Amino acid sequence: MKQVKVQIKINPEQINLPGAIRKEALKAAGLPDNEDISTRVLRRSIDARSRKPHFILQVAIGDPETVExxxxxxxPLPLNGKQVVIAGAGPAGYFAALTLLEQGIKPIIIERGRTVNDRRKDLKKIYTEGLVNPDSNYCFGEGGAGTYSDGKLYTRATKRGNVGRILDLLIANGAPGDIRIDAHPHLGSNVLPRIVSKMRDDIISCGGEVHFNTRVDSFVLDGDRMAGVIAGGNEIKADAVILATGHSARDIFYALADQDIRIEAKPFALGVRIEHPQPLIDKIFYHQSPRHExxxxxSYRxxxxxxxRGVFSFCMCPGGYIVPASTAPGELVLNGMSLAARNAPFANAGLVAEVKIExxxxxxxxxxxxxxxxxxxKNMFAAGDGVTQQAPAQRVNDFIEGRISKSIPKTSYIPGTYSAPVHELLPFxxxxxxxxxxxxxxxxxxxxDSNEAKVLAVESRTSSPVRIPRDRETLEHVQIKGLFPCxxxxxxxxxxxxxAMDGEKCAQAAARMIS
Ligand code: FAD
Structure with missing residues (x-):
């Protein structure tokens, strides 16, 4: 039987009833319920535009083989003697490494932070002692910035690579298969770390190297060609360097500039974390509270x-927590995360406004x-007690009206908040x-905009404030051959x-350049 696809609408009451989806799909296709016919959900999303939110499912119907x-x-291929240094063990770095191994090229990953498990101890110190380790925190360490996050796995940049392949590789490393179906999949901070460590095991077992607690400090140049890096006081030679150090590695931007390797200022966005009780968000966006179980x-965007200028929500975390994402002592940076169940009582999101270069x-x-x-x-940190990561906060209505809040509602932000004129502390x-x-x-x-909601500041690491220019075709730095800004x-x-997709692209480009 030729495969057919149908789109069906299912109410929350029916979604978990055995056989309900199959029945609706076959009805929509005008087919009898015959045991030779298989059905498989291809896509699942929620339509919350009407008064009663419902699921929209795309279902494939056909022979068992055709719907699989x-x-x-x-x-991976056997190694061919070539090697590429990858600076940074974030998603870009790890997916670049897997792609190089598929080309028979050895990846040597240099990561300033600790392993994904050891990193937890440093996160705990931020909460208990207000101590921010500049090499191991919410942005730095194995798995990169997204590891202790909400783990949202969707992108609008679908044309930049093969999203399905990235999701398949995550599933092969332990992510639930549903991420291939959900229109807005997410993993949560309790699932991502074990996926990351399984990926590292694969990289090492195929002949790659991963060096933790080792920072890339500078670059080894041979004229206008990248020949390797200086990391942890040692020179590491390479046929190419993939630079995937994330948006918070300010020292790398300065190291590039010190060696006259061109970088450019880039617009970004800055603002606050806004937090509401989750039932209020359910009421606004599902039109029901309590929501159906x-x-x-x-969530919202x-x-x-x-x-x-644009004002927009960023990295929304339903049922999540606001976290201290500073990467150095003396600064205060906020972000959001959640667990797989997204069952915390608050919903938070960045609410940010564009910063234009002009x-x-x-x-x-x-x-x-x-x-x-x-x-x-720095300004946000200085406004506080000078020791902890306590955040200045203001009720939303007070923020709009420009008055200090008499009290701050309960928050998910563990280091705590204090009432402050956030409207004055932010750049004008x-x-x-x-x-x-x-x-x-x-x-x-x-x-x-109710006063049950509050804003905490500052949300500032929305994207990189610097661009490292690269050639559109070769993906090499515009001046330096063999350097792949990633x-x-x-x-x-x-x-x-x-x-992750950019990591794959840079690895393919590096492999082409080397061979
Ligand atoms: P990064 O993940 O930043 O990785 C860079 C790596 O380089 C880090 O491990 C760092 O330690 C290392 N490094 C830095 N400097 C050096 C150096 N000099 N030498 C060696 N190593 C170095 N995105 C989503 O899609 N969904 C989400 O739900 C989500 N939630 C987030 C929540 C939080 C708290 C944070 C901080 C980010 C979140 N993001 C989320 C953003 C996402 O994490 C990043 O877009 C993504 O991780 C970028 O990947 P990357 O590999 O380019 O860089």
Whole structure:
């Protein structure tokens, strides 16, 4: 039988009933319920536009063989004597390593932080002692910035690579198969670490090397060609270098500039973490509270314009926690995470406004955006007790009206909050854009600007404030042959999936260059 695909609508009450999906799918296709016919859900999303949210499913119907999915698998080749240094063990770095192994090239991964499990101890110290280890924190360490996160696995950059292959490889390393079906899949902080360590085991067992607690400090150049790196005081020679150090590795940007390797300022976005009780978000976006038990915690992605710039939500974490994502002592940076169940009582998201290069002092300085970002983070830390990662906070309505809140509602942010004029602590342009933007969003989404919600600051690591320019075709740095700027830090990805896809692309380009 030729495979057919149908789209069906299923209510939350029916979604887990045995046989319900099959029955609806066969009915939609006008087929009898015959045991020779198989059905398989290809895609699952939630439509919450109407008063009653429901699931939309795309279902394949056909012979058992035709409806079975085709899976990409990891197929390493014997090593051929060539080697590539990869700086950074984030998604870009690890997927680059797997791709190189499929070309018979040895990856040598250099990672400043600790293994994914040891990293937990450093995260704990941020909470218990206010201590931020500059090499091991929410951004640095094995697995990269996305490891202790919400683990959202969707991207709008679907044309930049093969999303399905990345998801298949994650499944092969222990992710649940549902990530291939859900329109908005996520993993959660309790699932990602074991996937990351399984990927490392594969890389090492196929002949790759992974060096932890080792920072790349500078580059070995042979004229205009990259010949290796200096890391942990040692020179490591390489046929190519993939630089995948993420958006927070400020020292790498300075190291590049010190060696006259061109970098450019890049616009980014900055603002606050906004946190609501999850039932309020369910009410606004599902039109029901309590939500049906078969519906996941409601999420949102919203945007508006204010002060001539975009104001938008970023990295929304339903049923999640706000976390301290600073990468050095003396700064305060917030982000969000969740567990697989997304069952915490709060919903948080970045709410940020664009930072345009023309707004900044010295727009010709490649570090102008980075300096603006760093100043806001230092300012936020200095406003506090000077020791812990306690965050300044304000009720949303008070933030809009510009008055200090008499009290701050309960929060998921473990280091704690204190009442402060966040509207004054933020840079002026972003503060004004957010306050005006929130007014507009409150009109559109009733309750979003309520005083039950609060803002904490600062959300500033939305994307890299620097771009490392590369050739569109060869993906090599515009000046330096054999250097492949890669992933989010170089300005070519935003999120786990797009960083992984860029890692694959850079590895393929490096393999082409070497052979
Ligand atoms: P990174 O993941 O940043 O990895 C860079 C690696 O390089 C790090 O391991 C770092 O330690 C290492 N490094 C840095 N400097 C050096 C050096 N000098 N020498 C050696 N190693 C170095 N994205 C999503 O898609 N979904 C989410 O739910 C999500 N939630 C997030 C939550 C949090 C708390 C954070 C911080 C980020 C989140 N992100 C999320 C963003 C996502 O993590 C990044 O987009 C992604 O990890 C970028 O991948 P990357 O490999 O380019 O860089």
């Amino acid at each position: 999915p085709q899976k990409s698998v990891f197929t 078969n519906l996941p915690a409601a 919203i945007s508006t314009q204010a002060m001539g 707004d900044l002092e010295n727009p010709g300085d490649p570090f102008c955006a980075l300096k603006y970002q760093a100043a806001a983070e 342009i972003q503060s004004e854009a957010l306050r005006n933007g929130l007014k507009a969003l409150g009109k559109k989404f009733k309750g979003f 992933g989010e830090g170089a300005g070519y990805a935003g999120g786990i999936i797009s960083a």
